[in-house]
Amino acid sequence: MEKRILKWGILGTGRIAGVMATALKVVENSELYAVGSRSEQKAHEFATQYKIPKAYGTYEALVSDPDVDIIYIATPHNLHLENALLAMNKGKHVLCEKPLAVNEKEVRQLIEKAAEKKVFLMEALWSRFLPRIIKVKELVDSGELGDIRMLTAAFCFKSLHRPEQRHFNIDLCGGTILDIGIYNIFLSYLILGKPQEISSMAVLNNQGADTTSSYTFMYPNEVLAIMHSSFLVDAPVAAEIHGTKATLMLDDRWFNVGSVRVKYPEGAKEDVYKFDVKANGYEYEAQEAVNCILAGKIQSDLWSWNNSLELVCIMDSTRSACGIIYPKHDY
Numbered sequence: 001m002e003k004r005i006l007k008w009g010i011l012g013t014g015r016i017a018g019v020m021a022t023a024l025k026v027v028e029n030s031e032l033y034a035v036g037s038r039s040e041q042k043a044h045e046f047a048t049q050y051k052i053p054k055a056y057g058t059y060e061a062l063v064s065d066p067d068v069d070i071i072y073i074a075t076p077h078n079l080h081l082e083n084a085l086l087a088m089n090k091g092k093h094v095l096c097e098k099p100l101a102v103n104e105k106e107v108r109q110l111i112e113k114a115a116e117k118k119v120f121l122m123e124a125l126w127s128r129f130l131p132r133i134i135k136v137k138e139l140v141d142s143g144e145l146g147d148i149r150m151l152t153a154a155f156c157f158k159s160l161h162r163p164e165q166r167h168f169n170i171d172l173c174g175g176t177i178l179d180i181g182i183y184n185i186f187l188s189y190l191i192l193g194k195p196q197e198i199s200s201m202a203v204l205n206n207q208g209a210d211t212t213s214s215y216t217f218m219y220p221n222e223v224l225a226i227m228h229s230s231f232l233v234d235a236p237v238a239a240e241i242h243g244t245k246a247t248l249m250l251d252d253r254w255f256n257v258g259s260v261r262v263k264y265p266e267g268a269k270e271d272v273y274k275f276d277v278k279a280n281g282y283e284y285e286a287q288e289a290v291n292c293i294l295a296g297k298i299q300s301d302l303w304s305w306n307n308s309l310e311l312v313c314i315m316d317s318t319r320s321a322c323g324i325i326y327p328k329h330d331y
């Protein structure tokens with residue numbers, strides 16, 4: 001068993017880094033110990049804001065601190081491979097933002113490195129660890145909904161990013177499928193597994209990043225998952241799982257903290273499940289990482305390396321079916 005308190009280092013000081021800094025305050029057996037940025041000034045500002053003892057002006061310096069146990073990677077998608085390799089090569093455990101990397105080849109490289117270095121590696125697919133989504137999986141697996149016939153999921157919002165920022169920038173691997181569509185695809189994978197057939201259509205910007213996409217997956221037994229994502233409109237962010245006995249509804253924003261509703265036919269009955277969170281919901285994935293590391297595990301059973309690999313393969317196929325190519329990443 002490793003030491004009881006794990007020291008976290010946050011790599012990157014953007015939006016989600018701040019969300020995780022808040023969540024880490026309630027994670028057991030943890031200390032938010034260091035932050036690293038490309039800029040000395042940003043590192044110090046972030047450290048002051050979140051009361052973090054150590055601030056480093058390069059990512060290299062952060063991962064070289066011998067007291068840091070685990071690095072949380074919060075950089076744009078295109079950098080996950082490079083940043084996670086940097087950390088693992090220094091013997092650090094890694095919790096890396098989604099997508100774990102841009103394509104199958106990159107995810108395989110990360111898995112191989114984690115296995116070689118015997119360090120913990122997990123994709124920060126935070127929804128998987130929320131009590132709400134755990135309940136969804138439990139209800140489906142218990143047969144409460146009957147046989148699943150159809151799943152729908154949407155994730156749309158009007159992004160205020162400029163064209164050079166990460167949502168729209170092809171060099172940063174922008175586009176909806178890797179950024180927010182990943183949640184829809186995760187839900188379909190969690191509930192239905194690997195699809196048999198994939199069809200997709202996308203609106204691409206002048207850089208080639210998808211700004212609105214729709215994708216439909218076919219499974220054996222004539223089951224369909226119908227999904228879409230957009231950075232252009234504030235459409236409802238809801239998901240539904242339709243079974244032969246009941247329909248499960250996840251209201252806006254379905255991938256976030258919130259309730260689960262199960263509606264049974266003939267109108268009368270609706271069960272509602274509600275959940276409390278300690279911070280903002282991101283504490284569950286961080287707690288899972290800490291618990292695994294303290295138990296001597298290098299991957300999570302809830303979201304394993306193979307889960308990340310299968311998810312990225314489905315995303316590769318979805319992108320390929322509608323012509324989304326990341327020139328610096330598709331080999």
Ligand SMILES: NC(=O)c1ccc[n+]([C@@H]2O[C@H](COP(=O)([O-])OP(=O)(O)OC[C@H]3O[C@@H](n4cnc5c(N)ncnc54)[C@H](OP(=O)(O)O)[C@@H]3O)[C@@H](O)[C@H]2O)c1
Binds near residue numbers: 013014076
């Ligand atoms: N789980 C979730 O709910 C969730 C939500 C949002 C985002 N994310 C994921 O988290 C990652 C970061 O997203 P974010 O919204 O936090 O992005 P962001 O606000 O743009 O921050 C990204 C940070 O990465 C660093 N960085 C390094 N190279 C960069 C470059 N070339 N351009 C821009 N930033 C660069 C910067 O930190 P320094 O300047 O300090 O080095 C920057 O502040 C993405 O992979 C995304 O998928 C997850």
